[in-house]
Amino acid sequence: xILRKLLLGDEAIALGAIDAGISGVYAYxxxxxxxxxxxxQANAPEVRSRWCSNEKTAMEAALGMSYAGKxxxxxxxxxxxxxxxxAFVNSxxxxxxxxxxxxxxxxxxxxxxxxxxxxxxxxxxxxxxxxEPSNQQxxxxxxxxxxxxxxxxxxxxxxxxxxxxxxxxAGVTISKRKAENPLSPDNERTHWxxxxxxxxxxxxxxxxxxxxxxxxxxHSPYNNSVTTSEKAKLGVIxxxxxxxxxxxxxxxxxxxxxxxxxxxxxxxxxxxxxASSCDALLVAEDGQPLVENQVKAILGADYPTKGRxxxxxxxxxxxxxxxxxxxxxxxxxxxxxxxxxxxxRPPALCQGCGHRDVYNALNAVAREYGxxxxxxxxxxxxxGALPPFRAIDSCVDMGASITMAKGAADAGVHxxxxxxxxxxxxxxxxxxxxxxxxxxxxxxVVVSDNLTTAMTGGQDSAGTNKFEAICLALGVEPEHVHxxxxxxxxxxxxxxxIRQEIEYQGVSVIIPRRECIQTLGRKLRQKKSQQ
Amino acid sequence: MKKDIILAGVGGQGILTIATIIGDxxxxxxxxxxxxxxxxxxxxxxxxxxxLRLSSETIYSDLIKQGEADLIISMEPMEALRYLSxxxxxxxxxxxxxxxxxxxxxxxxxxxxxxxxxxxxxMSLPIEDVAKENTMPKSAxxxxxxxxxxxxxxxxxEQLRESVARVFAAKGEAIVETNLRAFDIGxxxxxx
Numbered sequence: 206x207i208l209r210k211l212l213l214g215d216e217a218i219a220l221g222a223i224d225a226g227i228s229g230v231y232a233y234x235x236x237x238x239x240x241x242x243x244x245x246q247a248n249a250p251e252v253r254s255r256w257c258s259n260e261k262t263a264m265e266a267a268l269g270m271s272y273a274g275k276x277x278x279x280x281x282x283x284x285x286x287x288x289x290x291x292a293f294v295n296s297x298x299x300x301x302x303x304x305x306x307x308x309x310x311x312x313x314x315x316x317x318x319x320x321x322x323x324x325x326x327x328x329x330x331x332x333x334x335x336x337e338p339s340n341q342q343x344x345x346x347x348x349x350x351x352x353x354x355x356x357x358x359x360x361x362x363x364x365x366x367x368x369x370x371x372x373x374x375a376g377v378t379i380s381k382r383k384a385e386n387p388l389s390p391d392n393e394r395t396h397w398x399x400x401x402x403x404x405x406x407x408x409x410x411x412x413x414x415x416x417x418x419x420x421x422x423x424h425s426p427y428n429n430s431v432t433t434s435e436k437a438k439l440g441v442i443x444x445x446x447x448x449x450x451x452x453x454x455x456x457x458x459x460x461x462x463x464x465x466x467x468x469x470x471x472x473x474x475x476x477x478x479x480a481s482s483c484d485a486l487l488v489a490e491d492g493q494p495l496v497e498n499q500v501k502a503i504l505g506a507d508y509p510t511k512g513r514x515x516x517x518x519x520x521x522x523x524x525x526x527x528x529x530x531x532x533x534x535x536x537x538x539x540x541x542x543x544x545x546x547x548x549x550r551p552p553a554l555c556q557g558c559g560h561r562d563v564y565n566a567l568n569a570v571a572r573e574y575g576x577x578x579x580x581x582x583x584x585x586x587x588x589g590a591l592p593p594f595r596a597i598d599s600c601v602d603m604g605a606s607i608t609m610a611k612g613a614a615d616a617g618v619h620x621x622x623x624x625x626x627x628x629x630x631x632x633x634x635x636x637x638x639x640x641x642x643x644x645x646x647x648x649x650v651v652v653s654d655n656l657t658t659a660m661t662g663g664q665d666s667a668g669t670n671k672f673e674a675i676c677l678a679l680g681v682e683p684e685h686v687h688x689x690x691x692x693x694x695x696x697x698x699x700x701x702x703i704r705q706e707i708e709y710q711g712v713s714v715i716i717p718r719r720e721c722i723q724t725l726g727r728k729l730r731q732k733k734s735q736q
Numbered sequence: 737m738k739k740d741i742i743l744a745g746v747g748g749q750g751i752l753t754i755a756t757i758i759g760d761x762x763x764x765x766x767x768x769x770x771x772x773x774x775x776x777x778x779x780x781x782x783x784x785x786x787x788l789r790l791s792s793e794t795i796y797s798d799l800i801k802q803g804e805a806d807l808i809i810s811m812e813p814m815e816a817l818r819y820l821s822x823x824x825x826x827x828x829x830x831x832x833x834x835x836x837x838x839x840x841x842x843x844x845x846x847x848x849x850x851x852x853x854x855x856x857x858x859m860s861l862p863i864e865d866v867a868k869e870n871t872m873p874k875s876a877x878x879x880x881x882x883x884x885x886x887x888x889x890x891x892x893x894e895q896l897r898e899s900v901a902r903v904f905a906a907k908g909e910a911i912v913e914t915n916l917r918a919f920d921i922g923x924x925x926x927x928x
Contacts, residue, residue: 211769316777317775372772374769450799526799537803541823541855548842548843549839552777554780592840
């Protein structure tokens, strides 16, 4: 019997990985990748799947599982690749034993992100195969293919998706589940001990594999062509999800041949062949113009190659069927113009959220000092930047609140206050706090603890119940570690403590602790339905 | 045959439940379906939408092209207008008329209603008020689905009604009954 399920792209990847026989998934939550790990946690409890502290620890644990001979998946959002990069790039040098797939979910248009970096650059940089599914069925099917490719080439494989695939549902036909690999730790120490002498050999081996990776792309079942009989004015190279936007515009009717690319390195022979049958090529790729540049290098500057760089497609933001249609010469017919009475509706902190009380207290105290600076971080509480709070002066990357406050304090800023969430603190804040303690930086750190990773939907937070102990162990003096309950009735106490710790010349940590009202509400509803 | 639907609202209003019900009906009927959702930061009280595409043919894009949506179903009047450029010339707007004001510069309601009313094919109802009057405050979204049912076309109201029962089945008989009643209120309003 054929089994068909309606799945999000993320869920299709998760089920694909389960059915490919993974023994573990390692991840830190991050939109739009979170639902992959959640699906595995809910549907395959025998697979190791506890949330990791950050993407680097996740990447390393997955590499360890691969070392032991089993298949592992590691998932993250695109900016998580920056955190995992050290382990990721070196995993291409060690190579793998059990199959290892790194899933990076990019967020073009920055729906929930600080940038729209394109993870394919990382795969290119690490010189490993990249897969880019165009739809949910491919996302599912490609997982088994990715693990086989990884074990065949003895390399990690990067699978890159974008928000629109991650968070879109479609029917997916399901195959049989494969058994997990037996335990068989690798015995080749020279592969894994990256002393320079070994690393040079391993790198030479990686360089040598490049021809076979290209060969694999040229014959990939996921790279294929829709050809036309006669010579065409324009041909299209459609990468990953961009293939859908091209096909939505019915290129056959326009006599436009299409080469779909879902496996990299780029299939050069196929591109040359397409170019020879067309007067010009359009590169449709979601994210940054990686392929457009590579195609120019393959075909030479004289061949007309169009795309985001040439300006026929927007330079930034996600592609849409409209923008791709326009590049193909399809006119948009809009019977209705944009409405007049529409205003932007930005997201906001929930009513009753503890972060609100934290910002009310911080703003009250900050007003007393003319020059207070509040360094924010990544999470729901970043919304404290918006009205009515307008409380934070910066938000850059995971953990940067503490370290930027330290640098600013070193330069003379006072008060220098950092606001960081509990999960972000254990992700990347602890090491910065140690720097601050060791240098006796004059900063006040607020670890706003809502007992969960809230922004991504309420996943377990790695440090829950451990924050005072962590701060003390890192050397924050006990009399400068405070726990408060962020409620309006406690405002006097909270503002008094903030004031007192700003006046202290050194590192203080204030931990406002109250459960996220979203997770609390969910627990209460579950309890009620069980009664 | 195809139907391209934009579901609109504010994070937390329950548009994904409407999408789930239509999705269940489409899957049961053997139709192809693509449903792009919004997850993440916008779910905290920001504007959210879902592109729902149903077809007997292959569906490529997860996103609907501008000017090609057959139907906008919105839990909120201003949010209904946000996606107007996506509507095709015969397209319908089915919306709640209860505004959700969580921004300081919410448009003047009279003008907003006038702009909505100027559309050729529009149906609006204060669904939250109706839901409260009928002691089903949490089923406003299902009332809206009932109102939109006959415009979905590619699925019959009866198929959608069966999916309402299936989607809520896990929550118990009482909740199924309430939501079926909500669906019928919407359906009957639209038929008046």
